[in-house]
């Protein structure tokens with residue numbers, strides 16, 4: 001594959017094969033003469049496609065039978081409010097690990113719906129870089145309705161690679177930027193959710209994987225489209241779902257299966273991350289602020305030794321077809337997001353460009 005390579009954090013790169021297939025089918029889906037966007041979600045052909053997409057996701061993630069897979073509206077942030085409303089009473093205590101910017105937004109949203117949001121721990125500075133406080137220091141509540149964390153902080157490039165194993169409350173994970181990137185023990189979670197626009201499909205769409213014993217407890221004021229129980233009963237078709245996003249996500253799942261599933265993705269994602277971090281660590285010109293054990297394999301933030309060169313770096317990178325490398329507006333610097341759709345060649349092209357830029361400016 002050749003440039004352009006899109007390193008955007010999200011909406012992010014989609015597999016080229018998926019875009020080509022969608023283009024081919026755009027004007028006449030399955031020989032119907034009309035597009036998939038113009039068909040009723042109750043049409044048997046649409047429903048067959050939608051439920052096949054669900055099955056493919058179940059196969060890819062080995063989702064046990066006692067979990068519902070919900071296709072929801074409202075992206076990742078929609079789930080920040082859906083989670084407390086669905087599985088905590090207004091007078092409940094809930095636990096949150098604060099790993100970074102997205103955890104922080106989730107905490108602030110939860111505060112609207114429950115009496116006590118207990119932040120168990122946060123990010124610490126170590127002499128090897130930023131890290132997450134060790135699990136034995138977390139101030140976990142005795143009676144939390146759930147424990148929420150974000151295993152991969154997209155902006156900070158900080159990841160918790162081990163699933164917290166000592167938590168009694170149901171584990172809830174915001175996997176917006178890490179879902180489907182490697183094998184995962186779904187059965188250890190109460191809820192896994194993800195905004196779609198990184199490893200799944202278009203933005204505004206989200207997937208929630210909910211263990212069935214957590215259904216049936218929504219607060220009375222929960223809006224019906226965000227009620228997991230209603231969406232589970234209606235197979236995510238309580239109201240008109242985002243049919244286009246569902247279709248494209250289904251194509252991505254098919255593509256993932258063809259690539260060998262999440263085990264194959266995990267191996268290549270590790271290779272991509274190793275290549276980029278190894279180069280950053282070997283260079284005095286670039287740096288990554290995260291402790292090696294907590295580095296994200298999906299979002300790699302890096303700084304130039306001289307931030308006055310940031311603009312030039314981005315401009316030259318873009319001219320070579322290396323797109324979307326500007327860091328998040330909250331933190332600046334650069335960030336390379338290397339989700340499933342990014343081929344190894346893309347990371348190789350980025351490293352070559354970084355080497356060339358370093359040589360010219362030192």
Ligand code: PMP
Pocket residue numbers: 010074075076077078102150152153154155174175176177195196203204
């Ligand atoms: N959680 C994480 C980890 C994210 O990276 C993002 C978006 N970048 C969100 C939540 C919010 O997603 P959305 O914009 O779809 O609401």
